[in-house]
Amino acid sequence: MRIVLTHEKKLYVLDEPIPEEPPAGAPQRDAYNKHLNDLVEVSRIMLTTMTPELQKQHEGMTAFDMIDHLKTLYEEQARHERFDVLKALFSTKLSEGSLA
DSSP, rough: HHHHHHTTTTHHHHOOOOOOOOOOOTTHHHHHHHHHHHHHHHHHHHTTTHHHHHHHHHHHOOOHHHHHHHHHHHHHHHHHHHHHHHHHHHOOOOOOOOOO
């Protein structure tokens, strides 16, 4: 998904929170509105790729908030998996006489 969002120049909505709303007529207003539109589009794309259970948990969230929540949900599991992979890698022994 990050590849597609990078190509579409919308990846920033996952990495940046919604900026403060500028006053009406301010030059930043167009950029703010674009951010909101991109945020809605990316949020919909993310929801369609989720399981129904995850969709229910994230329905009212923006894409930025979804990413933050998903990191919270899965970072502990990813840390354990990384540990297990590294443990297996370090415990692997080379055959006697092998070069690498």
